Amino acid sequence: MISKLVASTAQALADVPDGATILIGGFGAAGQPVELIDALLEQGAKDLTIVNNNAGNGTTGLAALLAAGRVRKIVCSFPRQADSQVFDGLYRAGKIELELVPQGNLAERIRAAGAGIGAFFTPTAYGTPLAQGKETREINGRQYVLEYPLHADYALIKADRGDRWGNLTYRKTARNFGPIMASAARIAVAQVREIADLGQLDPESIVTPGIFVKRVVKTGATLAKEQA
C-alpha cells in the first residue's frame, strides 16, 4: 500500500543534506510552510540554497534559518521589506549570496524545471540590469532573454488537504508557488491542515496530483507565525 504520510516534520526532513537546494513556498505569510521551515532549522543542514519569493521577515521562520548562518545563497524576487533586517544585515556584511529574479521569471523557471523544459525565452527584464550578460534573441520582432529552469532537491510547501497518495488541495491565495514548486523538486514535502482518506478529495478539485509529491505531514490549522 502506498503511503506518503509521515508522522512528523522532523521525519519529513531527516535526510536533507548540507548543500541542498530547497524551494520554499509562500507569498508573505500566505502559504508559508512555517512548521517545515522550523523543522529544517532544527534539523541542522547547512550551506543551503533557498528559493523563495522573499528573504525572510522578522526573526522567525526563514529569517531564523538565515540568522543561524545556514543559508549560502538565496534566490528571490523581493528581499527588501520593512522587516527583512536579518537578510539586510547578512547581505551588507557579504555573508549571503543573492540572485535577484523577477517574480514571473522565478515562477516560470520553477515551472520549466518541473515540466522538463531545457530553457526558455522570456520578454521580462529585457534591456534591464537583470538581463545583463544573458543571451537575448529577437523573435517575431520582439526581444527576449534566455532563462534556465530552477531545479531543486527539496520543495517545502503548505497545502490545505492531502491524502496518502500525495494529492493536494490549497486554500485561496495560499496556493501561490506550491503547485509549481512541488513539480520542480526531487523530493516535495507538503505540510497540510488535514489528511483526507483516499477518495475523499474531489478529483476535479485536486490541484497538485500526487505524482509530484513524496511526503505529506499534517501540521493542522496554524496561522503563520510571522507577518509579511
Next chain:
Amino acid sequence: MSSKLTRDEIAARVAKDIPEGAYVNLGIGLPTLVANHLPADREVILHTENGMLGMGPAPAKGEEDPDLINAGKQPVTELPGCAFFHHADSFAMMRGGHLDICVLGAFQVSAKGDLANWHTGAPDAIPAVGGAMDLAIGAKSVFVMMELLTRDGKSKLVADCSYPLTGVGCVSRVYTDMAVFDITPEGVTVTDLFGDTSFEALLEITGLPLKLAQ
C-alpha cells in the same frame, strides 16, 4: 501657484479610462487608490499577481483571512466569480498578453515609454524587483500614475531614464497631478491639462518636444 490634482483625483482620472470588462492589475502603492474610484455599476476584474482574479476590497475589521491577500500582502475579499491560480498561471496572464491594463507607479518614464520604477541605482541599496518587470511588459496597456515633479522640482517624464530600467518602451500613458501624457511612436502628446498648468509650462518643465492633443 498652480493648483494640482490630489492623489485621489489622479486615481479618479485613471479610473475614467478603465472600461467595462477590463482585466486590470493595480500595482502596489499609489495605483491601489484607483480601485476606490471605479463606479459600482462597471464590471472591472482586478488581478493580483499572487494568484487571484476578481479581487474585492479590504475586509471589515476582524474579517481578515491570512490566506486571502493581495500583492502588497494586505488582506482582501472574494467577489462572486473570483478565481484562484498558481504563480506560473498568474504571470502567464501578464506575459501572455491576457491582461488589458496595468497601472504602475514610477520614478521616471522616458519619452520613448521606458519605465524605471524598481531601483534608484544607489550603490548601497538592496535591490528588490518583485513582479514589476513582468507587469511592465505584460499588459496590453501600461498606465503610469505619478506626480510629475520630484521633490526638488525636476520632471519625472524625461528624454532618457537615469535610473535602472524596469522595461523598455512599455508605457502607453502617464497620469500625473499636472497633465496626462500619451506615449506614441510619433512622440508624447498632452491629452489633459489640470488646474492652471499651461502647455507652455509643461514644455519648459519637461524639456521635451510635446504635442498638444486637438
